[in-house]
Amino acid sequence: MQRLQPSKRRISSPVSVAPWKSVVGLLFSLILILLQAESIQAEPPAFTESPRNRIFFWKVTSTTLAPDGVTRPVILVNEKYPGPRIEVNRGDSVTVVVENALDVPTSFHWHGLTMRDDPWYDGVPGMNQCPIPPGTNFTYAFGTDNVVGTHWWHAHFENQYIDGLVGAIIIQDPPETNPFRLAYDEERTIVISDWYHLPTGPLLAHYLSPESQGIEPVPNSGLINGKNIFDCSKVQPANLECNPGERSVFHFLPNRRYRLRLINSGAAAAFLFSIDEHKLQVIEVDGTDINPILVDSLPINTGQRYSVILTTNQEPKNYWMRAEMGMACLPNTPTNLDPIVLAEIRYQGGGKGEPTSVGRFQPGTPKKGDPAPINPAFEAACLDPDLYSLHPLQPQPLLEPISKSIRVQITFKADPVDNITRGYLNDITYAGNAWRPTILQNLDPVETFEIAQHVMKIDKRDSIVQIILENPHGGEHPFHLHGHTFQVIAQGQGVYEEGKTELNAINPLRRDTATIPRHGFAVIRFKADNPGVWSLHCHIEWHVTTGLVMQFVELPDELRALGLPKQSAKLCEAGPPKGFKAHTGFVPKV
The missing domain is CATH 2.60.40.420 (Cupredoxins -  blue copper proteins)
Structure with missing residues (x-):
C-alpha cells in the first residue's frame, strides 16, 4: 500500500479566516446535509485500492448542553458531544480543517497516532505547536499507514477536553490484514467519560489554590456516548438547572458478534466496564491486536482503549451495560457523585422496557449495625488487567539492549x-x-x-x-x-x-x-x-x-x-x- 508523500498532504501556508470563511461555512452545510456529520456514520468507509485523503471540517464553538440532565456550558466541535468521529482506512491521509470560533486559543491531539513524519501536528502547545488563535483556521494533515485500531482525539490546550472537546478515531485494517475480520459481524464505538456539572474555570480556580491542598476536582457522574441520567435531588449547587436525562441505547440482534470499541475519554476516573450476564472477548489494547482473552469485566483508565467482542447469545431481553467508576482511585467521594453509569442493550424481540438484569454486585439491605457493602468494581477499576494475560497477536521480542x-x-x-x-x-x-x-x-x-x-x-x-x-x-x-x-x-x-x-x-x-x-x-x-x-x-x-x-x-x-x-x-x-x-x-x- 503506497503512502502519499508528505509534501502532497501538507499545507505550506496558513489559512486565514477572511477569504475562507464563506467557503468553510458552505462546506459545513453541505457536509452536514449529505452525511449528517461524519460522527454518526454507521459503517466504516469503503476500502479503496490506493490510499485516499479524507477531509473533515470542524467548527469549535461554545454553547450549553445537558448530557446527564444537568445544564452546563460546554465547548463542542460541530455542536456534538462526543465530537465528530474520524473513521478511515489504514494508509489513508487525514486532513482536519479547524475553524476556531471561540474567543480563546485551542489545539488538538490525535491520541494513539504516532504522527511519524508529521511531528508538528501532534497538537501540544509548548512542545510541537502553538495554539490556534481565536477567530482563525488551521489545518492538520497526517498519515495513518503505520497505525490501526481504536484511538481518540481531544483538545490539548488548557483543560478544554474536560469541557467537551473529545471524539473517536477509528482506523480500520484492510480485510486482507485484519486478523479478526471473520470474528465479528458488526461494530459499535463506545465513548466513556466522567463528567462535571461545572465548567473547568471555577473548578481550576479552587484546585490551583492553597485551599484545595492538591485534591483534584471529583466528577459528578459519567457518560456513555454522551448520555446518562443524574438524580436531580443530588445536584450541587442546587441552583443548577436539572431535567430528566436519557441513557444511550444499543440495539442488537440475537446470535450476532459485535466488536465494541471502548474509549475512556475522561479527565480523572477509571471505569470497570461490563455487560450483565455476558462475557467479553478482549482483542485489542490501545491499537495493538492481542491474543484474545475472555473476561467478565474490563478496567479502563483515562486515555486507554480496548476492543471486545460481545456475542449476543443470551435470552432475548434487555440488559444493562455498566461503566462503574473506580471511586477507590479518586481522592474523595462527595455526596453529589453518581459512580455507576448505565446504558441499555436491547435485544431484538426483547421488548421496550427498562432492563431488569442484575449486575455482579448486589448490595442488598444490610442488617442493623452492619457496614454498607462496598461495590468491588470501585477498587477493581483502579488497576490495569494482569500484564501477563495480554500478549500481542504479532509477537515482538523484548527491546534490548537498553541504551x-x-x-x-x-x-x-x-x-x-x-x-x-x-x-x-x-x-x-x-x-x-x-x-x-x-x-x-x-x-x-x-x-x-x-x-x-x-x-x-x-x-x-x-x-x-x-x-x-x-x-x-x-x-x-x-x-x-x-x-x-x-x-x-x-x-x-x-x-x-x-x-x-x-x-x-x-x-x-x-x-x-x-x-x-x-x-x-x-x-x-x-x-x-x-x-x-x-x-x-x-x-x-x-x-x-x-x-x-x-x-x-x-x-x-x-x-x-x-x-x-x-x-x-x-x-x-x-x-x-x-x-x-x-x-x-x-x-x-x-
Whole structure:
C-alpha cells in the first residue's frame, strides 16, 4: 500500500479566516446535509485500492448542553458531544480543517497516532505547536499507514477536553490484514467519560489554590456516548438547572458478534466496564491486536482503549451495560457523585422496557449495625488487567539492549512561595511557553532549554529507551507517551529493582497508556526511531495542569532537518491574546 508523500498532504501556508470563511461555512452545510456529520456514520468507509485523503471540517464553538440532565456550558466541535468521529482506512491521509470560533486559543491531539513524519501536528502547545488563535483556521494533515485500531482525539490546550472537546478515531485494517475480520459481524464505538456539572474555570480556580491542598476536582457522574441520567435531588449547587436525562441505547440482534470499541475519554476516573450476564472477548489494547482473552469485566483508565467482542447469545431481553467508576482511585467521594453509569442493550424481540438484569454486585439491605457493602468494581477499576494475560497477536521480542534508562519518580508537594500543591517528575514541575514550543526552539542547534521544560534528549537513532515510573504515594496515574507505542515490561506494587523484579519479557504488551499503581511502578521501553518532540504525562487532566509532564526531544538533528511547515510557524507569530492568563479553564461568556 503506497503512502502519499508528505509534501502532497501538507499545507505550506496558513489559512486565514477572511477569504475562507464563506467557503468553510458552505462546506459545513453541505457536509452536514449529505452525511449528517461524519460522527454518526454507521459503517466504516469503503476500502479503496490506493490510499485516499479524507477531509473533515470542524467548527469549535461554545454553547450549553445537558448530557446527564444537568445544564452546563460546554465547548463542542460541530455542536456534538462526543465530537465528530474520524473513521478511515489504514494508509489513508487525514486532513482536519479547524475553524476556531471561540474567543480563546485551542489545539488538538490525535491520541494513539504516532504522527511519524508529521511531528508538528501532534497538537501540544509548548512542545510541537502553538495554539490556534481565536477567530482563525488551521489545518492538520497526517498519515495513518503505520497505525490501526481504536484511538481518540481531544483538545490539548488548557483543560478544554474536560469541557467537551473529545471524539473517536477509528482506523480500520484492510480485510486482507485484519486478523479478526471473520470474528465479528458488526461494530459499535463506545465513548466513556466522567463528567462535571461545572465548567473547568471555577473548578481550576479552587484546585490551583492553597485551599484545595492538591485534591483534584471529583466528577459528578459519567457518560456513555454522551448520555446518562443524574438524580436531580443530588445536584450541587442546587441552583443548577436539572431535567430528566436519557441513557444511550444499543440495539442488537440475537446470535450476532459485535466488536465494541471502548474509549475512556475522561479527565480523572477509571471505569470497570461490563455487560450483565455476558462475557467479553478482549482483542485489542490501545491499537495493538492481542491474543484474545475472555473476561467478565474490563478496567479502563483515562486515555486507554480496548476492543471486545460481545456475542449476543443470551435470552432475548434487555440488559444493562455498566461503566462503574473506580471511586477507590479518586481522592474523595462527595455526596453529589453518581459512580455507576448505565446504558441499555436491547435485544431484538426483547421488548421496550427498562432492563431488569442484575449486575455482579448486589448490595442488598444490610442488617442493623452492619457496614454498607462496598461495590468491588470501585477498587477493581483502579488497576490495569494482569500484564501477563495480554500478549500481542504479532509477537515482538523484548527491546534490548537498553541504551538509556531513566528513573522517574512521581510526587506532589506544596510550593514554598504560593503554597499551591503541584505535581513533580524527578522534582521538576513542568511549565512550558505555549507560544515558543520546543520544536521551534530546536531549529537553533545551540538553543538551551529551561529546567521547567523538563526536556530529555535522545540523540542516537534506534536507541532503546527504558523509563521506570515510580509512584511511592497514594493514587494511580495513567501515563501516556506521545509519538510511540511502548512495551510494558513490568508493572506492580512496591519498588522496581533492576535485575530482581520479574520482567514481562516474552512478547510483552505494546500500548501507549499504562497505569502506575499506587505505591507501585511500571517499566516501559520504546525504540527511538521517530524524530519529534513527544510528551510523557499523566492522563489525569488535572495533574497535567499541575505539572506532571516531561518531554523527549527525539533525534533533534533529524527533526531540525525536517524543518517546520510555514502554517505551523505562522501560528507562533500571533502570540497570546490580550489579557490571556494560563490555567484559567473554560469561563463561559456572560
